[in-house]
Amino acid sequence: MKNKSYFLGLIKWNAKKYNLNISFNNPSLSLFTDRTQYYIIYCFLSGLAIFFGLLRISLFYTLAARSAINLHIAMFNKVFKTSIRFFDINPIGRIINRFSNDTGLLDDIIPSTISDFMNVFMTVVGSISLTLFLNYWLLFPTIALAIFFIFIRNYYLTTSMEIKRIEGIVRSPIFVHTGNTLSGISIIRAANMEEKLNQEFNDHVDFHTRASSTSIYINRWLGIRLDSITIIFTYITLTSCLLIKKYRLLEIDSGEIGLMLVYLLQSTSLFQWAIRQSCEVENLMTSVERVLEYSELETEPLDKGDRKPPTGWPSNGEITFDNVSFRYDKNLSYVLNDMNIKINAGEKIGIVGRTGAGKSSIIQTLFRMAEPDGYLYIDDINIKELSLHDLRSKLSIIPQEPTLFIGTIRTNLDPLNEYTDNVLWDALAQVQLKETIKEMKDGLESEVHKGGSNLSVGQKQLICLARAIIKKSKILIIDEATANVDFKTDAMVQEAIRECFKDCTVITIAHRLHTIIDNDRILCLSQGRVVNFGRPYELIEDDTTILHDLVFSLDKHERVKLIDVAKEKYINYEIPFTHF
Numbered sequence: 001m002k003n004k005s006y007f008l009g010l011i012k013w014n015a016k017k018y019n020l021n022i023s024f025n026n027p028s029l030s031l032f033t034d035r036t037q038y039y040i041i042y043c044f045l046s047g048l049a050i051f052f053g054l055l056r057i058s059l060f061y062t063l064a065a066r067s068a069i070n071l072h073i074a075m076f077n078k079v080f081k082t083s084i085r086f087f088d089i090n091p092i093g094r095i096i097n098r099f100s101n102d103t104g105l106l107d108d109i110i111p112s113t114i115s116d117f118m119n120v121f122m123t124v125v126g127s128i129s130l131t132l133f134l135n136y137w138l139l140f141p142t143i144a145l146a147i148f149f150i151f152i153r154n155y156y157l158t159t160s161m162e163i164k165r166i167e168g169i170v171r172s173p174i175f176v177h178t179g180n181t182l183s184g185i186s187i188i189r190a191a192n193m194e195e196k197l198n199q200e201f202n203d204h205v206d207f208h209t210r211a212s213s214t215s216i217y218i219n220r221w222l223g224i225r226l227d228s229i230t231i232i233f234t235y236i237t238l239t240s241c242l243l244i245k246k247y248r249l250l251e252i253d254s255g256e257i258g259l260m261l262v263y264l265l266q267s268t269s270l271f272q273w274a275i276r277q278s279c280e281v282e283n284l285m286t287s288v289e290r291v292l293e294y295s296e297l298e299t300e301p302l303d304k305g306d307r308k309p310p311t312g313w314p315s316n317g318e319i320t321f322d323n324v325s326f327r328y329d330k331n332l333s334y335v336l337n338d339m340n341i342k343i344n345a346g347e348k349i350g351i352v353g354r355t356g357a358g359k360s361s362i363i364q365t366l367f368r369m370a371e372p373d374g375y376l377y378i379d380d381i382n383i384k385e386l387s388l389h390d391l392r393s394k395l396s397i398i399p400q401e402p403t404l405f406i407g408t409i410r411t412n413l414d415p416l417n418e419y420t421d422n423v424l425w426d427a428l429a430q431v432q433l434k435e436t437i438k439e440m441k442d443g444l445e446s447e448v449h450k451g452g453s454n455l456s457v458g459q460k461q462l463i464c465l466a467r468a469i470i471k472k473s474k475i476l477i478i479d480e481a482t483a484n485v486d487f488k489t490d491a492m493v494q495e496a497i498r499e500c501f502k503d504c505t506v507i508t509i510a511h512r513l514h515t516i517i518d519n520d521r522i523l524c525l526s527q528g529r530v531v532n533f534g535r536p537y538e539l540i541e542d543d544t545t546i547l548h549d550l551v552f553s554l555d556k557h558e559r560v561k562l563i564d565v566a567k568e569k570y571i572n573y574e575i576p577f578t579h580f
């Protein structure tokens with residue numbers, strides 16, 4: 001009843017304002033003779049609008065921020081735990097692109113675009129509803145124009161989404177190129193390749209600009225069509241109102257026509273903006289799609305295993321390959337075939353072979369970077385029965401590129417903070433780094449820059465070695481660095497390995513023969529197959545072996561030195577080997 005009174009009061013006020021001849025004999029109309037009440041209602045409604053507006057914005061942005069955070073966490077967790085194969089087939093620039101650009105869009109642009117779209121869309125819907133309410137004849141042209149508009153919008157979207165996708169793809173090479181250029185800046189300068197690299201960078205930028213400018217052009221294409229639609233709609237509204245008035249098809253007065261036109265003209269630009277933003281939201285959803293793709297990656301089952309290894313495993317370090325084959329992916333061919341070898345506890349094994357023979361793939365097999373076929377035992381436990389975490393935590397590796405993390409010497413030696421200072425200093429002493437680290441201002445707390453860039457290659461290798469000593473693994477795998485370390489450091493590393501790991505099984509992927517020539521046995525690989533496996537001197541003496549070929553391809557001085565070392569080792573150490 002009260003609502004009705006307010007409504008009648010409003011009509012009365014409008015009637016007075018526009019000088020309309022309406023009878024207000026109804027006693028209820030006399031309720032609103034005082035304008036103050038309308039101001040109060042107006043203020044109340046404005047207050048409600050502000051309240052709900054703020055509530056809507058805060059709820060919406062909180063929700064958007066939470067979604068972005070959750071998506072980022074999900075993507076990070078999956079990428080972090082996914083298989084190594086993923087990093088083989090996805091360049092680092094592509095991954096950075098998703099973590100930077102796509103996540104950035106998710107954080108800033110997508111929420112504001114959606115909010116903007118909803119705002120403007122509701123305003124446009126309001127304007128059109130009011131127009132249709134006052135002049136329902138406009139329903140027919142509205143439907144016709146809506147169909148036309150949906151057609152144009154879909155036509156635009158098919159192209160623009162594809163262009164956005166291409167834009168995302170061609171952005172990645174810019175990141176890759178920049179990263180590679182920065183990491184190899186000294187080599188580029190030394191080789192005087194700045195011009196070439198600059199040209200390559202410009203080419204990548206050009207590709208990206210082509211895609212992004214096409215995106216802008218098709219946006220303009222859409223804009224022109226949308227403007228045309230709104231102009232046609234305004235024209236039809238106006239003409240229809242004039243015709244309606246002339247032929248008295250509807251009771252409509254000039255005030256209402258004015259009101260319709262004001263709203264329609266106001267919504268002309270808003271209409272275009274609403275459609276553009278709706279398309280933009282769909283386009284931007286490709287970023288959400290890309291983030292979702294990474295957040296649904298398959299992860300390695302790190303903690304899943306059929307068996308828990310006994311404490312102290314592996315106590316001997318005996319490794320048996322029983323018919324082991326390995327490939328990097330189900331769709332690729334095998335790179336190691338039917339390996340049948342037994343490495344005895346505490347043996348020092350060197351692996352040689354031409355490039356691509358499968359030397360590094362043996363490491364991938366031991367760490368189960370992809371699942372090998374056959375049976376691979378360490379101290380009588382089939383490693384395929386263990387969880388990846390249990391397996392990997394028991395093996396130590398010194399990779400070709402010694403990896404150090406941003407942090408301190410301490411965090412690099414003992415990332416999980418499990419050992420005392422004494423243990424860390426002892427390990428540093430064993431690799432002859434104690435004095436060097438002591439001389440640093442902050443000792444164990446001295447800073448290590450990204451990738452250990454403030455340390456020499458040799459020092460990085462020695463820190464990796466100290467890390468392996470601290471871990472006390474029974475099995476050490478060394479992917480010998482191809483990067484040149486000076487002779488003295490190399491000798492120091494070799495000596496440290498011999499001393500600190502004399503009771504451990506050490507497998508060395510050799511790129512230089514002098515580092516493995518005094519090993520107990522040498523495994524020769526060719527095209528992923530074991531060709532020879534035996535004592536170095538025996539293999540050198542046999543002119544059908546790969547080691548013989550490798551040794552005899554060296555100059556005489558080197559060759560004689562290697563043969564002497566192998567012979568001495570052969571004469572002095574007789575170890576009974578069990579050949580599998």
Ligand SMILES: Nc1ncnc2c1ncn2[C@@H]1O[C@H](COP(=O)(O)OP(=O)(O)OP(=O)(O)O)[C@@H](O)[C@H]1O
Nearest residue numbers: 088328332335353354355356357358359360361362
């Ligand atoms: N990540 C990978 N994905 C797919 N195939 C790979 C991968 N790494 C190596 N391969 C393939 O496996 C085979 C053996 O490579 P591997 O790196 O084990 O040889 P290698 O003897 O260590 O060579 P190098 O002495 O040059 O390091 C090669 O044919 C190589 O193309």
